[in-house]
Amino acid sequence: MKKKKWLSLALVGAITASSIGVVQAKDKELNPKKVQAKNVIMLVMDGSSDNVSTIARWYKGEPLALDNILTGAVRTYSAESAITDSAPAATALATGNKSNSGYVGVLPSVVTTPGVAPVAEEDAFKPVANVLEGAKLQGKATGIVSTSEIQHATPAGFSSHVTSRKNYDDIAEQQVYQNIDVVLGGGYEALKETRKDGEDLVKVIEEKGYDYVTDRNELLSSKSDKLWGSFAPSALAYDFDRLVTKPDEPTLAEMTEKAIVTLSKDKDGFFLMVEGSKIDWAAHANDPVGMLSDFLAFDDAVAKALEFAEKDGETLVIAVTDHGNSGITIGNVNTTSTYDTTPVSAYINPLKEAKMTLEGALSLLKKDKSNLAEVAESYGLTNITKEELTALKESDNLGKTLVQLLSNRANIGFTTGGHTGDDVFLYSFGPAKPTGLVDNTDLAHSMATAMGFNLTDLTNKLFINAIAEFEKLGYTTKIDLTDKNNPVFVAENKKSIITIPENKNIVHIQNKNSKKTKTHTLDSVTVYNDKDFFVSKEVIKLAK
The missing domain is CATH 1.10.60 (Diphtheria Toxin Repressor; domain 2)
Structure with a gap:
């Protein structure tokens, strides 16, 4: 009995020491003074799973690029379910916050999952800052790449804030006014002048100085530091189909390499998010060929990221699926x-x-x-x-x-035509790389800390309730919904009338005496969540 008791105590001690070791290692990894990365490349294979990687390896007949950087696993649940939707999954990966099905870059309104902190009623749907916004404020170049519409849930999670992932109009407008340096993917339809708000975003993109390209040759030949590629009205073709159905579209590896080459010109570094989108779509259809097609294309993109990171030595690379799908076996x-x-x-x-x-x-x-x-x-x-x-x-x-x-x-x-709640593989490489079993929200904080900022502090800087803050300054306020497709926040005092359109990075300040209006360009976009307007501290400073 004494021997058994001693062994039990020894085991508990070993486990405790091991746990402490893990926490200390994680804390050390997340300490920006000790380990930081100049560049971060986040690659998301939407809707993949561990069995897909196994099948792909057998199919390819040789190791995958991903195999070399397997470092742990990721828990993927949302604020309301053991099985997440892509929108809250992207929100978790980009902002470090759990959310609800369909919500992009905003806090949840319902929390039922054990262990997830409740959200105050007044904070439901509040926008929360993402790692791309943080990188941009650090002076880094930024980019998003996707084989779906660029307005789809995952790229949207790294570049916008809306209460519904279906709201492509607002997502597209925010993406354009975020001034992201490289945007490559599908989704041309959401940019056209036929939008509900009547805005021709292609014209805005060109006015902002982007080289707007629409096919593979234009992309590869571009020398511009600002690139916007729209290669399809909606999603791009599957990789296996491309040469037959859409030969003018670039591959995911080509888009990734071009984005890295372009963004790496910035001496301050860069943040890049890359999504292999249609693994998920094939999984929903239980199409093993489609899943293989775009998983292998994604692995090629990972190889391009690793090739750069290995030479560079200052680049953190993370690759992960946002959730399982189909239960493929x-x-x-x-x-x-x-x-x-x-x-x-x-x-x-x-x-x-x-x-x-x-x-x-x-x-x-x-x-x-x-x-x-x-x-x-x-x-x-x-x-x-x-x-x-x-x-x-x-x-x-x-x-x-x-x-x-x-x-x-x-x-x-296949067990289902929907998503699954399994933990998924974590792949990482470079300085400050996360390891072990982590939560999807941990990855956002790992990336933020590696780049030298705190996401909570960033949210408090970028998203302040406009009505509450302006009224503190003595302004009268209103939300002008005369044009329901173009809401505007209006604040007025004795000297000025301030108007702030949703989804844009601009504010208009009219001097009542001179009747002159000055337009200021901001570092971030203004968000309207159908209830409240949220502005940055930069706007409040201009109003004082």
Whole structure:
């Protein structure tokens, strides 16, 4: 008994010492005086999971670039669920705050997850600062890259603040007025003059001095320090499909390399967020080919980031998925009794037959479906059986049937068409790299500290309730909703009338005596969350 008691005490002591060691290491890592990074590259593989990386490695037949920098794992839950949506996941990664489904860059209104701190009712939907905004105020160059619309949830989380991820108009406007140095991806539709607010954001982009490029050749040949690339009305093509369906679009690796080359010209350093977006879309469709396509394209982009970081020596690289999706498994009901003798080739060879993703294959389908067998073959269903062809001809959902047939051939399983709540791999490299099991919110604070700022302090600097603060200064205030698509905050005293439009980085101050109006350009954007306007301390200083 004494021996057992001694062993138990020794074990507890070892665990305690280990825990203290982890905390001390983390504190040391997050101390900006000891370890900092000149540059930070954050890469997000949306909707991927650990099994995707395993399948991709077998498919590729050699190690992944990611394999060299595996350092831990990440918890991904949101403020209201064990399974997160991409918007609160991006908010956590970018701002260090948990939030609700659909919320981008703002605090939650509902908190039900154990361990997540409650939010005061008056702070619900309040904007919170992100690492890109912090980097910009540090004098660093900034960039976002995505294979989806640049206004999609993940890039939006690093560049905007809205109560709904569907609000592309506000997201796009904030992104343009954030003065980000490099923006590359899809989403041209959200920039056009047909927007609800009537603003032609392409014209604004050009007026701001960007080289606005629309295809691969223009991107690669540009010499500008300010780049805005819109390569598709919405999302870009899957990597496997690109040469056939969209040959003028750049790859994710090309966009990443161009962004790094452009941003690294800044002597103060840079922050870059890169997203491989459509792994998630393929996962929702249970399309293993689409998942492989854009996971491998993402890994190529990681290789470009690491190539720079290894030479540079001052760059922190973090790569992570924001959440799992689909519950993809190597093995399904076919392998219940044969899993221990089923060779790797039984899983991988059927996938290698596919030349295009589900999206790409279906784009080739004729209206009369006369080329159905050829479409199926392009998706990997070579030597199609009579039963398989009949299933396709009788299908009410051709895409669903195609993925089911190929997954059956490849012995790949799926548990859902939605997100999953699993912890995911953490990949990191360079100074101040996070390691071990961390929360997704920890990564935002790690990046901020590595760049020399505090996200809470930054929020208090950038997002002050305009009504409360201006009324303290003796102004009368109102929110002008005459044009509901262009809300404006108005503050007035005996000397001045101050007008501040939402989503922009400008403030107009009219002198009542001279009737002259001066427009000031700000370092950050003003946010209206459909309830309150939030302005920076810079605005308050101008009003005094």
